[in-house]
Amino acid sequence: MSDLMNSLAVSSSGMRAQASRLRHVAENIANADTPGYRRKMVQFEAAQGPGSVPGQVRPGAVFLDQSTLPLLHDPSHPMADENGNYLGSNVNLTLEFADGRQAQRTYEANLKMFDQARKMSGAVLELLKR
Numbered sequence: 001m002s003d004l005m006n007s008l009a010v011s012s013s014g015m016r017a018q019a020s021r022l023r024h025v026a027e028n029i030a031n032a033d034t035p036g037y038r039r040k041m042v043q044f045e046a047a048q049g050p051g052s053v054p055g056q057v058r059p060g061a062v063f064l065d066q067s068t069l070p071l072l073h074d075p076s077h078p079m080a081d082e083n084g085n086y087l088g089s090n091v092n093l094t095l096e097f098a099d100g101r102q103a104q105r106t107y108e109a110n111l112k113m114f115d116q117a118r119k120m121s122g123a124v125l126e127l128l129k130r
Contacts, residue, residue: 004124006053007117013056014110017044018103020059025100028091035072035079037089039065039096065090 024040031037040062047056067090075084 004117004121006055008114008121009053010055011110011114011117013047013058015107015114017057017059018107018110021103022100022107024062025096025103028096029093029100032089032091032093032096034089035077036069036087037091038069039067039089039091041065 021042024042028039041064042062043060044057045060047053047058069087069090071085072088073083073085074080077084077086079086
């Protein structure tokens with residue numbers, strides 16, 4: 001039974017990590033046109049500590065993409081300098097949609113794994129009742 005509980009813990013940690021990733025993707029998409037905005041990214045790390053199970057993950061520190069910000073020319077923009085230039089954001093919408101789709105599918109896979117483990121543990125309990 002412990003293996004089933006461990007699989008529940010691993011899949012739920014994966015869902016929490018992917019939910020965090022999706023939140024950052026949504027923030028990036030929402031701020032794609034914000035001048036000076038840097039893309040936020042999150043890396044996953046192995047969960048450690050009391051009660052953690054091998055295979056569990058957790059979102060690590062959020063860091064900003066340090067690639068150069070594009071210089072945009074629009075003299076009518078309120079943040080434009082005397083030459084009509086301002087710094088745009090380094091968010092690539094194609095990349096964000098791909099990251100979001102990957103996070104969504106990974107979340108769904110973890111959800112299916114969680115549901116299967118839950119069903120199996122229920123079946124084991126039913127067998128033990130007999």
